[in-house]
Amino acid sequence: MALTVQGLSVALGRRTVLHDVDAAFRPGRITAVLGPNGAGKSTLVKAMAALLPHRGEVRLDERMVAALDPRERARLIGYLPQDAVVHWNMRVDDVVALGRMPHGDRCPRAIGAALCLTDTADLADRPVGELSGGERSRVLLARVLAGEPRWLLADEPLASLDPAHAIDMLDRLRQVAREGMGVVVVLHDLVQAARIADDVLLLDTGRVAAFGPAALVLTPELVGRVFGVEVALIERDGRHLPVPLGRLGG
Numbered sequence: 001m002a003l004t005v006q007g008l009s010v011a012l013g014r015r016t017v018l019h020d021v022d023a024a025f026r027p028g029r030i031t032a033v034l035g036p037n038g039a040g041k042s043t044l045v046k047a048m049a050a051l052l053p054h055r056g057e058v059r060l061d062e063r064m065v066a067a068l069d070p071r072e073r074a075r076l077i078g079y080l081p082q083d084a085v086v087h088w089n090m091r092v093d094d095v096v097a098l099g100r101m102p103h104g105d106r107c108p109r110a111i112g113a114a115l116c117l118t119d120t121a122d123l124a125d126r127p128v129g130e131l132s133g134g135e136r137s138r139v140l141l142a143r144v145l146a147g148e149p150r151w152l153l154a155d156e157p158l159a160s161l162d163p164a165h166a167i168d169m170l171d172r173l174r175q176v177a178r179e180g181m182g183v184v185v186v187l188h189d190l191v192q193a194a195r196i197a198d199d200v201l202l203l204d205t206g207r208v209a210a211f212g213p214a215a216l217v218l219t220p221e222l223v224g225r226v227f228g229v230e231v232a233l234i235e236r237d238g239r240h241l242p243v244p245l246g247r248l249g250g
């Protein structure tokens with residue numbers, strides 16, 4: 001099931017913060033959305049999840065996402081917001097079970113698989129309010145995965161994770177993509193993006209600066225220009241990882 005964005009523009013307040021974005025995302029692949037602060041990354045994924053009014057089209061195959069019944073949309077697209085919070089101090093397994101709401105069930109297999117994949121089964125009977133920020137991030141990912149969506153849109157899921165857990169999180173996204181889910185993930189870390197992404201959508205002040213296979217987008221020239229930094233490539237496991245060295249002209 002392909003996820004396609006065509007002519008997508010979003011205005012917030014009086015400002016247009018996304019301009020005419022075109023992109024075709026493919027299932028079974030990880031697309032990293034990159035760009036400087038304020039480039040419009042969060043706005044893009046929110047609009048793709050039909051959480052913001054927009055102009056242009058977001059389609060799942062031929063169907064407009066905004067026109068889908070909300071429960072069906074939630075079954076197809078899982079959205080993991082930046083800085084997600086849990087307002088009630090529920091048990092972890094109950095939080096994860098909320099991910100089944102669009103299905104109207106409490107499928108033990110799906111919940112168990114999500115707990116297992118995110119390494120949160122040991123936390124299942126803990127109150128979510130007692131968890132560390134990183135543990136909570138994994139639980140919130142488990143909640144989305146429990147809904148077994150066809151697409152996962154994750155906004156900066158690494159924000160509160162230490163390097164080891166960040167690597168684990170990305171490996172989990174890789175695993176769900178291998179199983180066929182389409183993954184669109186907003187990232188800040190260029191090295192992690194290069195490790196994990198099949199494709200990269202590079203945004204610059206609300207416009208697409210580049211979209212395509214990671215190796216073609218994550219070049220020192222392109223990344224350096226958009227972020228205003230000097231970038232060196234290091235090679236690891238056959239991938240070229242862009243490392244920011246300093247500000248351009250600094």
Ligand SMILES: Nc1ncnc2c1ncn2[C@@H]1O[C@H](COP(=O)(O)OP(=O)(O)OP(=O)(O)O)[C@@H](O)[C@H]1O
Pocket residue numbers: 012013014015017035036037038039040041042043044
């Ligand atoms: N409610 C709002 N009203 C007006 N402008 C807004 C509103 N929310 C966000 N913006 C602006 O929209 C632009 C895009 O914001 P967005 O959060 O999508 O950027 P981002 O690329 O995700 O940034 P970051 O890397 O800092 O998280 C920013 O310039 C931001 O100031």
